[in-house]
Amino acid sequence: MSRPRSRFEAQKPWTPLPFSPLHEALWQFLCTACLVFGAWYIGWRWLFSINFDALWFSIPLLVAETGAFIGLVLFTINLWSARSPRPPALPETVRDCSDDPEVPDRPLSIDVFFATYSEDPELVRLGLRAAQQLRYPYPIDLKVHVLDDGKRPAMEAVAAEEGVNYITRTDNVGFKAGNLRNAMTLTSGDFILICDADMIPFPTFLEETLGYFRDPKMAWVQTPQWFYDVPPGVPLPAKLERRLGKPGAWLGRGIERLIGPVQLGEDPFANDPQLFFDVILRRRNWANASFCCGAGSIHRREAVMESALRQWSDAIEAAAGRNEAAARRLTGEEAISDTLRSAMRWQGALDEEFQPYKFHVSEDIYTSLTLHSDRERGWKSVLHPVVQARMLSPNDLLSWTVQRFKYAGGTLDIFVNDSPFFRKGLTLWQKLMYAATFYSYLSPIWNVIFIVSPIVFLFTGIVPVAGYTLDFFIHISPFLLLNELSKLVAVWGNSNSKGRAWYLATFPLNLQALWAIIRRQKISFPVTPKDRQVGTYGRLVRWQMAVVVLTLSGLVWGWGAYTFEIPGYTLGAMIANTLWGLSNAVSMLPIIRAAYWQPDAEFEADIVSGKMQGEAV
Numbered sequence: 001m002s003r004p005r006s007r008f009e010a011q012k013p014w015t016p017l018p019f020s021p022l023h024e025a026l027w028q029f030l031c032t033a034c035l036v037f038g039a040w041y042i043g044w045r046w047l048f049s050i051n052f053d054a055l056w057f058s059i060p061l062l063v064a065e066t067g068a069f070i071g072l073v074l075f076t077i078n079l080w081s082a083r084s085p086r087p088p089a090l091p092e093t094v095r096d097c098s099d100d101p102e103v104p105d106r107p108l109s110i111d112v113f114f115a116t117y118s119e120d121p122e123l124v125r126l127g128l129r130a131a132q133q134l135r136y137p138y139p140i141d142l143k144v145h146v147l148d149d150g151k152r153p154a155m156e157a158v159a160a161e162e163g164v165n166y167i168t169r170t171d172n173v174g175f176k177a178g179n180l181r182n183a184m185t186l187t188s189g190d191f192i193l194i195c196d197a198d199m200i201p202f203p204t205f206l207e208e209t210l211g212y213f214r215d216p217k218m219a220w221v222q223t224p225q226w227f228y229d230v231p232p233g234v235p236l237p238a239k240l241e242r243r244l245g246k247p248g249a250w251l252g253r254g255i256e257r258l259i260g261p262v263q264l265g266e267d268p269f270a271n272d273p274q275l276f277f278d279v280i281l282r283r284r285n286w287a288n289a290s291f292c293c294g295a296g297s298i299h300r301r302e303a304v305m306e307s308a309l310r311q312w313s314d315a316i317e318a319a320a321g322r323n324e325a326a327a328r329r330l331t332g333e334e335a336i337s338d339t340l341r342s343a344m345r346w347q348g349a350l351d352e353e354f355q356p357y358k359f360h361v362s363e364d365i366y367t368s369l370t371l372h373s374d375r376e377r378g379w380k381s382v383l384h385p386v387v388q389a390r391m392l393s394p395n396d397l398l399s400w401t402v403q404r405f406k407y408a409g410g411t412l413d414i415f416v417n418d419s420p421f422f423r424k425g426l427t428l429w430q431k432l433m434y435a436a437t438f439y440s441y442l443s444p445i446w447n448v449i450f451i452v453s454p455i456v457f458l459f460t461g462i463v464p465v466a467g468y469t470l471d472f473f474i475h476i477s478p479f480l481l482l483n484e485l486s487k488l489v490a491v492w493g494n495s496n497s498k499g500r501a502w503y504l505a506t507f508p509l510n511l512q513a514l515w516a517i518i519r520r521q522k523i524s525f526p527v528t529p530k531d532r533q534v535g536t537y538g539r540l541v542r543w544q545m546a547v548v549v550l551t552l553s554g555l556v557w558g559w560g561a562y563t564f565e566i567p568g569y570t571l572g573a574m575i576a577n578t579l580w581g582l583s584n585a586v587s588m589l590p591i592i593r594a595a596y597w598q599p600d601a602e603f604e605a606d607i608v609s610g611k612m613q614g615e616a617v
Helices: 021-048 052-078 121-131 153-162 175-186 205-214 236-244 246-259 274-287 301-331 338-351 363-372 397-417 428-440 443-460 470-490 497-505 507-518 538-563 571-596 601-613
Strands: 108-116 140-148 165-167 191-196 218-222 297-300 380-383 389-391
Touching (some): 021 052, 052 274, 052 428, 052 443, 108 121, 108 175, 121 191, 175 301, 175 363, 191 205, 191 301, 205 218, 218 301, 236 246, 274 380, 274 428, 301 363, 363 397, 363 428, 397 428, 397 538, 397 571, 443 497, 443 507, 443 538, 507 538, 538 571
Parallel strands (some): 108 140, 218 380
Antiparallel strands (some): 191 297
């Protein structure tokens, strides 16, 4: 009996934004003007706008504005240029990927790793079948491996039925990173394609990516992660045409020309990663700072192993130096014997773990930092902009929260314990690019202040600035206008409004991750559920709902106070804080909606059918 077809099979990934020198020049002009006016505004705020009668309110807001402006500077550096390398012709043999004339002239060998723990073996089967259909115009040695940390007979049976190699281990040390390390010791391919359990690679994956490895310094190529199971929604012009006829369609198209595509009824969890991959990560290529995101990446084995060996050696030397100093303090001797020094190094080698993939919840970023900081070899990376695989997205807020907490906590842990600012080997531009990523996770510190400030004013009449005068609006208005225009041009073809709303609304989650790192709490390695969790999750958005309620209540109170001419409630202050507060409240609505979102029967059927099928899009 044939299985029901899913509407998700008809969905196709995005087309990468084409590079335009004119578009880039316009963006660079607008963002430069934005930063100039922003610096003018921040300077004026520090020098002329502090409310000395309410320093407890004025100073925190000013510090928050300054922190956010620094983030804008880093974001601008990140997006400065969209120039990217083009992949050369595909290598025919392994010698084409090396500058060593002694390398044998043999076919390329590729290992495909599917890391799994508790996922449905039938889901993994789809990826295994797709991996065996990978195309390449020249002979290659392709091996597919299941890396099962769940040690499940059912998973082993699926691997046997699909004719692929099954790898497991006696422990789960290091979780996914340890799983990958174990597989590397048992395989020998020149290149390693890393897949998550739910990933289904397209047949063109190797044809699209291996050309970059003609550069012998290319360490890895990351491809975009595309979630094919998100509700596609209805385009705004089509929706308006149903309501208003042809004029509605014209209106919808006009709106989309201004702000980008608008889909009504689309993915409630903002899972679409195009903005991140096609704009943010892609624009790090020019600085050789595009980092690895795990699934959908292909690595040069030599780069991963060599870098790990160098780190292992450096760690042994550092430990031996500490032990030698301790021994001298204990014995009072100025020097120790060569025999004892050798014994210390030998013991250090036994104690130090050799880790091709760092045992860390964010092993992908850690691996990127390690390779990029290897100045001696000068390893490179690239984000290839064309989608080459499909994956499943979180379809409930609980799963989404588990995944995002892991991202936030893991990234902040690296920032605190192995900051790229102090890591030797990284170029200045690479440090700034990594700084943009790490700094963004500090945003809840100032976002909380931005959210609370209009509420405080609306209930108390106390202003955080010397006054909402004409001078204030003259300084802030051009900055805000240019900020909006520059971002609109920077992400042309993508909607920035969803990302901005979720960026603000996730302040409780990111604060929790930051607090966990400050308390030195270990960030765990939870597997993101692949099946929708049943239920609603109001408890996960209680803080966001509180923001909405307090803001609306404050608006009622504030305008009432203004009507009765209570001191402090001036028209300028009321207009500024009403717009500010409403913007904050509106930004909370998408995540609140996501907490209570329930798919219709058709969507549930499509999800099940889509998982059952697995034909390449």
